[in-house]
Amino acid sequence: MNGTFRVLRRLLFVVALPAVLLTVWWFASAGSTDVYWPPLETIVAAFPEVWDGERIRADLLPSLWRLLSGYALAAVVGVALGTLIGSYRTVRAFCEPVLEFLRAVPPPVLVPVIMLFAGIGDGMKIVVIAVGCVWPILLNTVEGVRAVDPVMTETARCYGVGGAARLRHLVLPSASPQIFAGLRQSLSIGIILMVISEMFAASNGLGFAIVQFQRGFAIPGMWTGILVLGLLGFLLSVVFQLVERRVLSWYHGLRDSSRRSP
Amino acid sequence: MLDVRGLRKVYEGSGRTVEAVRDLTFSVAAGELVCLVGPSGCGKTTLLKCMSGLLAPTGGEVLLDGRRVTGPPPGMAFVFQEYGRSLFPWMRVGQNVELPLKQKGMAKERRRALVADALESVGLADAAKAYPWQLSGGMQQRVAIARALAYEPQVLLMDEPFAAVDAQTRADLEDLVRRLWRERGITVLFVTHDIDEAVYLGERVVVLSASPTVVQEELVVDLPVERDQLNTRVQPRFAELRTRVYEQIQAAKRGSVSAAPGAPGAGVEKE
Numbered sequence: 182m183n184g185t186f187r188v189l190r191r192l193l194f195v196v197a198l199p200a201v202l203l204t205v206w207w208f209a210s211a212g213s214t215d216v217y218w219p220p221l222e223t224i225v226a227a228f229p230e231v232w233d234g235e236r237i238r239a240d241l242l243p244s245l246w247r248l249l250s251g252y253a254l255a256a257v258v259g260v261a262l263g264t265l266i267g268s269y270r271t272v273r274a275f276c277e278p279v280l281e282f283l284r285a286v287p288p289p290v291l292v293p294v295i296m297l298f299a300g301i302g303d304g305m306k307i308v309v310i311a312v313g314c315v316w317p318i319l320l321n322t323v324e325g326v327r328a329v330d331p332v333m334t335e336t337a338r339c340y341g342v343g344g345a346a347r348l349r350h351l352v353l354p355s356a357s358p359q360i361f362a363g364l365r366q367s368l369s370i371g372i373i374l375m376v377i378s379e380m381f382a383a384s385n386g387l388g389f390a391i392v393q394f395q396r397g398f399a400i401p402g403m404w405t406g407i408l409v410l411g412l413l414g415f416l417l418s419v420v421f422q423l424v425e426r427r428v429l430s431w432y433h434g435l436r437d438s439s440r441r442s443p
Numbered sequence: 444m445l446d447v448r449g450l451r452k453v454y455e456g457s458g459r460t461v462e463a464v465r466d467l468t469f470s471v472a473a474g475e476l477v478c479l480v481g482p483s484g485c486g487k488t489t490l491l492k493c494m495s496g497l498l499a500p501t502g503g504e505v506l507l508d509g510r511r512v513t514g515p516p517p518g519m520a521f522v523f524q525e526y527g528r529s530l531f532p533w534m535r536v537g538q539n540v541e542l543p544l545k546q547k548g549m550a551k552e553r554r555r556a557l558v559a560d561a562l563e564s565v566g567l568a569d570a571a572k573a574y575p576w577q578l579s580g581g582m583q584q585r586v587a588i589a590r591a592l593a594y595e596p597q598v599l600l601m602d603e604p605f606a607a608v609d610a611q612t613r614a615d616l617e618d619l620v621r622r623l624w625r626e627r628g629i630t631v632l633f634v635t636h637d638i639d640e641a642v643y644l645g646e647r648v649v650v651l652s653a654s655p656t657v658v659q660e661e662l663v664v665d666l667p668v669e670r671d672q673l674n675t676r677v678q679p680r681f682a683e684l685r686t687r688v689y690e691q692i693q694a695a696k697r698g699s700v701s702a703a704p705g706a707p708g709a710g711v712e713k714e
Contacts, residue, residue: 330528332523332525332528332529333528333529333531335497335521335523336521336523336529338497338514338515339495339497339515339519339520339521340515340520340521340542340543340546340590340594341515341517341543341546341547342542342543342546343546346542346545346546350531350534350542351531354531354533354534355531355533357533431532431533431574431576432532432533434574434576434577435532435574435576438576438577439576
């Protein structure tokens with residue numbers, strides 16, 4: 182009884198603000214005759230006809246595929262390079278200035294450049310997303326790997342845990358909270374780059390669809406595209422949180438227990 | 444079993460050199476329980492790191508079973524003072540104990556048996572599935588001891604393992620070490636800054652001088668093998684021994700190596 186009450190309460194907290202915002206939008210835009218600010222009612226009415234199965238297949242799925250491939254590529258490269266750079270002081274000293282420079286270049290700038298050698302297909306978009314996403318993952322991994330506790334390092338050495346086992350059982354788990362912080366930052370960067378790269382040069386995808394609607398003065402359709410993007414970002418972040426809570430359950434437990442008894 | 448011969452360690456840092464350990468020679472026989480005690484900052488940690496092969500000595504050598512230690516030897520297990528930072532928090536208790544055995548390439552059944560046995564003998568048979576941070580400090584240190592036991596070392600090095608637990612837990616853990624030593628016949632070198640603990644635990648106490656470290660004195664603890672917290676600590680012999688060690692530590696702090704009575708300050712070297 183008490184449990185269900187608590188769940189309901191949490192649900193209420195989650196839903197309350199979005200509900201208020203939507204209501205305000207609904208009434209504020211009701212009866213609007215401005216072409217660019219159609220009533221929310223019109224947008225909602227347009228939603229099911231615009232986002233039918235055909236469009237989901239033609240626009241949403243390609244976008245999702247590009248995003249996830251680029252993101253996965255960035256994760257693999259970022260964690261691998263970050264572990265290498267974080268493990269060796271000399272490599273770090275060697276790479277740091279270049280990393281700082283590359284990180285400071287805004288990734289959207291790279292879209293025209295990458296287009297030159299990666300073409301305008303999926304490859305280009307995946308590369309753009311990966312190039313933008315890799316930095317937070319890389320830099321957080323470096324920090325996480327550097328911060329491995331010296332006592333744990335000595336423990337591993339004493340008990341003959343070296344080489345690949347050391348990486349798998351000590352370095353990567355120890356750095357995983359930092360790595361996840363980087364992955365989280367990269368997820369939103371990835372969505373932004375997915376849309377931008379599709380607005381530049383594409384024949385399908387969410388970014389392409391939104392630009393098409395806008396150019397064709399299908400303003401309610403454009404708004405539905407923006408809603409879909411928001412929902413996509415929200416869903417991905419929920420999935421991310423679920424994964425994170427699972428993988429880092431030890432970390433949250435450890436933090437809670439040290440908070441209880443300092 | 445464990446021989447330290449003429450060990451010397453000098454740290455070279457930015458423009459200045461610090462001699463942490465000057466000349467240490469002592470040995471631990473197989474099956475012996477020896478306590479190392481010294482004033483704080485006397486280079487105990489340096490010594491242990493040299494002995495375990497984590498740090499290369501500047502001079503002298505450490506021999507384990509006649510073989511020179513150059514890196515962490517497989518026949519040596521270590522229990523650290525910082526139990527919370529020595530167990531991996533992302534692994535369950537059983538996995539923590541098992542990991543070093545996996546590295547040894549041991550078969551699964553043998554590993555299982557060793558883990559269960561080690562946890563059993565530290566009184567944590569039910570805790571295998573828990574995470575270390577779900578346990579109290581004393582229990583975490585028991586896990587670290589179990590990990591060392593399962594490793595089946597020739598020598599067990601313990602670096603002030605009970606310095607960070609409360610007094611009652613500490614008494615229990617001291618008895619645990621005595622019991623494991625007697626039951627399993629393992630060789631233990633126990634480092635502590637606590638004089639009572641050194642006398643209560645050890646069969647022999649090696650008193651170290653202040654840094655740069657040499658052996659101040661070695662002293663055989665002729666208390667009965669059967670010891671308990673209540674009776675052993677009130678025996679007159681216990682009091683004598685602890686007074687003797689205490690005097691030596693005080694002498695070590697003053698920097699007097701010979702510490703001959705009536706000659707205070709004899710052999711003063713430097714601060």
